[in-house]
Amino acid sequence: MTLLEASVRAASVLAAFLVLPLLVGQAEHKVMAHMQGRLGPMYAGGFHGWAQLVADGVKFVQKEDITPRAADRWVFRLAPAVALVPYLLAMATIPVHPGVAAVDVPGSVVLVLAATSVGALGTLMAGWASANKYALLGGLRAAAQLVSYELPIVLAIASVALAGGSLSLATLTDRWSPWWLLWQLPGAVVFLVAAVAELQRPPFDMPVADAELVMGAWTEYTGLRFAFFLLSEYAGIVVMSLLFATLWLGGWHGPFEDTLGWVWTLLKGLAVAVLVIWVRVAWPRLREDQLQRLAWVWLVPLALAQLLLTGAGVVMGW
Template identity: 70%
Template sequence: MIDVADLLLRCGLVLVAFLVLPLAVGQLEHKTMAHMQSRVGPMYAGGFHGWAQLVADGVKFVQKEDVTPRAADRPVFALAPAVALVPYLVVLFVIPLGPSLVGADLDLGLFFALAVMSVGVLGTLMGGWASANKYSLLGGLRTASQLMSYELPMVLAAVSAAMMAGSLSLVAIAQAWEWSWLVWQLPALCVFVVAGLAELQRPPFDMPIADAEVILGPYTEYGGMRFAMFLLAEYAGIVVLAALTATLFLGGWRGPASDELGWLWVLLKTFAVAFCVVWFRVAWPRLREDQLNALAWKLLVPVALGQLALTTVVVLV
């Protein structure tokens, strides 16, 4: 029998996390970039350390007019932001904060998470195609190119962690984690994070939304709350990528007093990875389109395959 009360409680906790964590990452990005680039606004809006910057952004998006282009495919245009956002909510159900603190412990939790994450990219494709704008279409095609190029190394890197644990369950992978993995799985960790950034179209892999080339790519014709949903989907994607990285390669809830504070260790590791994601945006310039594909096929895929071979040797020996 399904415990309805327990199911509703788990769904409620996941929903709260989905509503809070992406906003916290957005605030982290504001503050980190403000310190690294000496930006004034995010440090002073509202007084103490610019606490009101996120509130000001929210009010701005609510006030903006929501316009649909006359030639747009209206149903697809309207649905695209939800398709980009909702999959990340679904993925949070299978990411554990502890051995029993998880929305749903699936036997194929890793493949489920990776498959659903790839669905979120389709929202960007839908927005670019339905906007009836040549720049949006070009940005959508660039998104498709990145999706096809970086899906393979990301999956190969994740499979390496699954091979070490002997399971595809995210809970089992976190339970099997050992400190030695930081040595054996370091190449897979790097490949997973880099490929994840490209999947999310985060700098330095933001060619689909390069303002100097394609205005804002698939998001050019969006405004108001629809654009805010795309922006929230980006931050939700960072949370999911960081949480998966923490679970697969950093031990998840493992740490001092993990029995009582396991959830805290997951959050700390997640925000540490999210900080690195923001740092990459500040530190690295945007790649060219040819450099993007060359990085995937000439470097990340060979490294991921080499990691699989190394993992096979370690597991067998």
């Protein structure tokens, strides 16, 4: 790969990283509004308030960046980057078209899992460094949630990797067949539920429960650092949605996949993102005991059963 090709790929990933989360955020505003019988953003930018998130970004830039006096300054300031940058790395490894990925590594599945796990640590760092009791409680809840729901995600993806015989996202997508929609359906459900919890999205938003903890680990953040946490949430939705579309929905497979494969990948990812948004509106927040029970009593056994079924299928040559 030449330096020019590497620069173009890096610029493309950075542009997608900046644009796709904003599109998901705008979709969330409008989808939630219509589900609740209201209009949502209508004025910023003119047509249906398309520039609302841009206006919000300008607002965050104008706000003062405040660091509490008792905070651990370096950890406090570094936490937003730790929450955001790993999703950029994960997005760079997801193939959107045959042979098209910014970073093509043999074990891209492992890399994506590691990156998304690190991203959740940013919330824990923010809670610990803020010198605020509400923030600390939010950070501890985030840590407990990370431990509980990382295992179902790993087991669900391991089942797909075992079925496809590879740890490469591109290879798994290339070997995908519609039969997987039925064979790997339990793992798909486990992954989707666990991914929503991993992103700390409703109904699993206990670490950022505004009615209980103000804004949880983000309570003391202002300006751009707070905006980075919001952007990391939307970037996480993009990464998890594209990952689900790649592993379970066939990624670029569809009509005219040789030329429009990237369109199918993005459309499938958008459909999953809208489903994540729908869950936020449709379900109330769980209690902490319900959160842990769902993970250890239901998701982990179901993911293990899916892995056992896949192993039996591979051995028997299904």
